[in-house]
Amino acid sequence: MSTRIFGSGIKRREDPRLITGEARYTDDIKLQGALHMAVVRSPYAHARIVSIDSSAAAGLPGVRAIFTGSDIDLAGLPTAWLIPDSDLKTPEHPALASDVVRYVGDGVAIVLADSRYQAQDAADAVMVDYEELPVVVDPHEAAQAGAPQLHADVEGNIAFRWVMGDREAADAVFAAADVVVSERILQQRLLPTAMEPRAASAQYNAATGELTLWCTSQNPHIHRFIVSAVTGLPENKVRVIAPEVGGGFGSKIPCYPDEALVSWAAMKLGVPIRWAETRSENYLTTIHGRDHVQFVDMAASNDGKILGVRATVYAGMGAYLSTAAPGIPTILHGLLYVGPYTIDNVFCESIGVMTNATPTDAYRGAGRPEATFLLERMMDKVAGALDMDPVALRRQNLIPPFADGYEVATTLIYDSGDYEAAFDKALAMAGYDDFRAQQAQALQEGRYLGIGVTAYTEMCGLGPSQVAGAVGFQGGLWESATVRVTPTGKVQALIGASPHGQGSETTLAQIISSELGFPVDDIEVIHGDTTETPMGWGTYGSRTTPVTGAALAQASRKLKEKARVLAAHLMEANPDDIEYADGSFSVKGSPDQAQSIQDVTLMAHLAWNMPEGMDPGFEESQFYDPPNFVYPFGTHIAIVEVDPVTGSIDLQRYIAVDDCGPQINPEIVAGQIHGGVVQGVAQALCEGVIYDDNGQLLTGTMLDYCMPKADMFPNFELGETVTPSPHHPVGVKGVGETGTIASTPTVYNAVLDALSPLGVAQIDMPLTAAKVWQAIQNANGGN
Amino acid sequence: MNVSMTINGEAVSREVEARTLLVHFIREDLDLTGTKIGCDTSQCGACTIHVNGKIAKACTLLAAQADGADITTIEGLAENGEHHPMQTAFWENHGLQCGYCTPGMIMASAAFVRDNPGASEDDIRHYLEGNICRCTGYHNIVKAVKQVADAAAGGA
């Protein structure tokens, strides 16, 4: 190999099937004789079901069956992150509501019909008589005395109350501090909006007792586990296949009622069942993200030392506790409260609150964007209070470089970091010092420019299983992989994780090629089918490259060692005298005598002449449980101009310097950052769920919910630094969420910086033109 | 009712319900599943195809309206086994991730560059308002389209 495959931005091997339309996503797979399912969904956010009359619907053309909650014998959907010491309540979440509906979109019946159109016709014709109940959608309001109650067994709507740190110690620090800044921060609800809506199809073979479920999953092995638990089928009789999956962003982690219902209906009726949600249905029933109301304080000394962070978080859980929901505003949130800074005192009380809204769960970044935002927002507020340059304030508080372990006040041990290097690089790219002069000049001309600078680190590559157990995650967080080489030297790598757009088939092949010497084009990465692949916990938390990648690197190293010993045997040399380069083994001093990795593979399969004690074949498996999280970091900078007349915001430049260790495929890394940045910027500028007081979703289609579009963005300016993770076999860190984590406060702070001459100090996200304009009016009114 | 049209150069004729959307006709009746559905309201562009050479959102047309039309879907964009230049550019520039918006994105972009060789980056970004991508942040999509636009203008 002339080019080093590790570090090369090669084209993705996923793409030929995707650019030609040949890829098969769940709803592209037809099943002979399948019926289509439609779900009758509640139009009310909170109501008692008085009666359901499906007689008219049952008589419509093509209708084969209609079932309500009382017909269905499925166990409730489990919550799989049980936070310890939090007084956690897990209310029953039935696949279909039979007594009370708790959010608009809650399922009450299913229709099975010959066609999708007929199923919808019949679903519309099912008559449900509801008695409306009082509604609450705001998590802070829902936690107050007298709020409407959702579940009898969740007193005061409080599902859990998680405390990190020592309240009294924190209060003492704050009481003694020179400066304390405070803010109520709204982390608005977001719609994950993977472009492929969710879909599920199921087929049951009564003779063998086997159920096959095709579904839009980020973690088919977890889906198998939960579908088995909910249906009662033994796990070895459930095969879950995640075919091509069109994005997830966390929304395809949970197990939803719909997957359970298609499975049940397929078993009940003995025919295949297909279901695919529409986008409107997706916005009502697929998990939402964020939804925090935070009360945050930051303490500092007069000379700019950050002394503490303290927050009370009301986290909206929606109507039921989704699969991983309790872990998001707690473990994945509070533990990040010091970010890249030397902050010694942290306190977080996170209160999970039930509301008459769609359940929330992990959405890209999941808890960490909400932490990074509050930290970075408060840094700018402290800078304002001290009349300091926000860049100088940050620099002063950055953790100094460390290469192997740094324990912070939240008890995490960061793996490696050189925050100031990334910080300096980004500032240089942005021309920060010059910008401040340009900004002042522009202001003289009546133009409002602003800059936001975010330094961040985050925890990902989830994570050690022992930690998972300690924090109540009802699963492990290791991954496994098998590297299987055929006699002709072609590689099949089977992984338990389930990538869905990340380009992992390419990245992981690059790791194997780099370790083992097979050409990258001879390596195929296979995923997504629980029968074909080894156990794995899934693709989320920026963990597939760090965890699965490590498993593959180690499996490859085992094979390489086997190959080295076998090559030595074949060349009648001492294994210690074998040298390896570019897929070829040779004897030291006699380079003419060589065995290629392909030669050795064939001989291992033939097993005609094996060393004593060596098994035949050329295949290795590896379970890999990471010893720690990985901690990517970096600095993002945004420059905006605000039109004070309309409140419109123009994002003029966006600079991102990220450090995810050595980059296996820089083009794929860049793509993750581009996409993550746009998602995070969109939270700052345009995305936000709006419910009315009755719990009706006002942003129920893309006409009202603002998905970011190409013309809102400049070309991004990317840079990197490279600080390897000390504990990872190839030093890499995750990069799937960094863009989303860093970009929201970056753009928010830039806008507020632009508006500061106008006296505007706070605006709830998203920063729509109308809200910016209103804030300017209010500030002017105060003048 | 009967609808007949030419799809990717092949004449097809089927009996359908009058209400059948063109996108369902293509996906379900013809099993050309490259054309995707990503919204209900004509915003996302995942279903973008060419109808008589013009881009169309197949979710917002009835199959009946396309009776007699000449239609190209993503499956028919390549010619003689060679990727269309826009397909090649998306691949070379990492202009896709999950791939779900990609068929519509490529169909829209191919028509745009055909009609606007030499289009600027701003033109491209504005034009793509009818196609939504959640993965790429558009950066590499714009780069891919620009590459083809430049080549079409003779800049290659």
Place this chain on the structure above:
Amino acid sequence: MWPQQFDYQRADSVESALAAIGDNGKFIAGGHSLLPAMKLRLSTPDQLVDISRIDALRGITNGNGNLSIGGAATHAEIAASAAVGAACPALAQACGMVGDQAVRNFGTLGGNIAHADPASDPPTALVACGATIHIQGVDGSRSVSAQDFFVDLFETDLQDGELITSISLPDCSDCQCAYVKLPHPASRYAIVGVAVCLKMDGDTCAQADVAVGGATVKAVKCAGAAAALVGSSLDDAALSAAAAALSDDIGDWLTGDVAYPEAYRSAMAGVFLKRAISAASG
């Protein structure tokens, strides 16, 4: 979502279309206003009569100082038409801002105005530029001014069974007209759209027409704002007076929502009036 059941037939002439339409029938041309409503089951006709292939409804002509656009001409055709661009740039601009290119390729002007979405762009331009809507029913044809055609939210003067055959506009190649808008970031419909049509006598504004949409439940003709412009040199004082008058003009029709409230839209109407005048004068 998908539509409920209906019957579909294609008409080859205006007469056969009018003869075919039933009590709960709808004409469909591009269908880009109607089908989205039908998919969400907000509109449930039991019959569609397709008029998109009636040649008489498709042309764009300019003669004798009169621009005539067939009801089934598409937004893309209008936006790209040299005749429209010369005679009424505001309408070309408005049609060029409807939806996106795919939508403009199929959506028609007749269908758009029959639907009368207050946030859509063409109605505002039509009202400002003095368009006339030509309508045919089984009992004959009639014409109504755009200003009178738009009655209220999604409500027009069009009666059941009537068809929009064409839209005509006075050729205003000797005026300066423009349409500008503040688009909703999600839908790209107008939060506010303003069209102006000005006739200048040297530096003095001799005649002005102003219309606002988006901020209002229908496209509203704004006589007060227009009056404030006439006789002025379109100086800052006149523009401010016009903007102030505009808020009275649209006051009765003002609308808003949680994301973009009435107060914001009202203020933006004034801002975009100034921007429209600037665009027209540029």
